[in-house]
Amino acid sequence: MSIFNTYRVKTLLYRKTADVMDRKLLALTILFVMISSTSITYNGSALDSDGDGVDDSVDDCPFAFGNSTVDRNGCPDRDGDGKSDLNDGWTTTNPNFQIEQQITGTSYYSVDHNSDGSLIATASGNRIRIFDTNIHANTITSSELVTGNNAYVTSLDWSPDDNYIAATLSDDTATILWASNMSIIHEDISHSGSSRTFSDVAFFPNSTAIAVVDEASGGWGGGTCTGCAVMLISVETGSVYQEVTPAGNSGSYSSVAFSSDGSRMAVGEDGTAYIIETENWTTVRTLNPNAGANVHSIDFSPDGNTVAMCTGYDNGNSRLRAFDVSTGNSILNKQATSSCYGTDVSPDGKQVAFTIGYYSSDGGSALVYELSSTNLISRIQLARGSSSCNQNGGQNPCGNVNSASWHPGAAHIVLGVSRNYEGLYFMYADLDPDNDGWNTTDQGDGKVDAFPDEPTQWADSDGDGFGDNP
Structure with a gap:
């Protein structure tokens, strides 16, 4: 080479x-x-589950859209001042709720406001009736949605976009209606099998679907239900597109709710509750309310961090509970003397209302607790008169308070009652109980009464516990 x-x-x-x-x-x-x-x-999650522009790793409210920046990052902030609603709330710790108006003559099993609180939908016997909350007048009534002996609308929910109302019925079907005129879009939505009760319904936050829960017939729990499920139903088609069974094939599901961003679904069952992520419909947390009875009602706080629930009567009491969604830690653990049927968290997330059945000292009442202190701040007794409510069965003259719905302004609550004292009750919080012109909470005027029960004092500029007035 x-x-x-x-x-x-x-x-x-x-x-x-x-x-x-x-x-x-x-x-x-x-x-x-x-x-x-x-x-x-x-190392940095690079996730923004609620779509508010705040990474989950630094978002104090990862299950709710929010723009707060001062006290917490990415939490709901209604007035846009940077401070989250939870720490800048508009509920009062001394509400002293009074009856503003009552509509009697029929039983009301479920109530829900529209988004601005101007209207409220009610499950009234076998129809849905919509009331104007300013004049307390029935403005629209549906046709009979279910017929037969003891037929009634078991639950309803108003869609977040205000276009629809969905309801479950005592004949074990569900229906979806236009909210504007109560005309039916889909009816006779059902599930295969027998001996079932459709007991609760909730809209997905984008208003495109509803969740309906399926439990053992009768709605009282106490057993298994082969084939029961949480059904996701398309508003467009009225068809079931997803079934979720967090307790397996024997679960009996009694209540359902969504976080405001739709990433979490809470489901109540017979003595258990589940938090389910909605991307793959897998259970991320199981909660124990320490009761053997059904979780009759369940609700998320607006910031998505708390889930409140209550149970039926079991071994001498019912349970009124609240848990941290992320950790499962207990926030509130109280008891009531009769079954609890309804749960609704206040619009600022600071308080929760529970509605109670007819028996004993809590009978015929709604109980409002402050979540931070766990104190009972209001006992609304409206379906018991002067009775002790201790009589058994048909001898007991008290009523069931079935459902509660907070007005977005938080100064009003509407309650639905059946049995005795049946009717619809419009309640208002007396924000100025001493009539001195100063409210107990800031209602947008920057004024807060430092002495809400003392008519001659309202300011305490030096914080010494004594009023500024001589």
């Missing part, structure tokens, strides 16, 4: 070796970038 050929071969070998090394270097560089990117994604 000539010197020239030897040089040529060496040159070719060098170029080939260099080319291989370049490609290996490129591959290693790409691999390093991929590993680095993965590490960055892992």
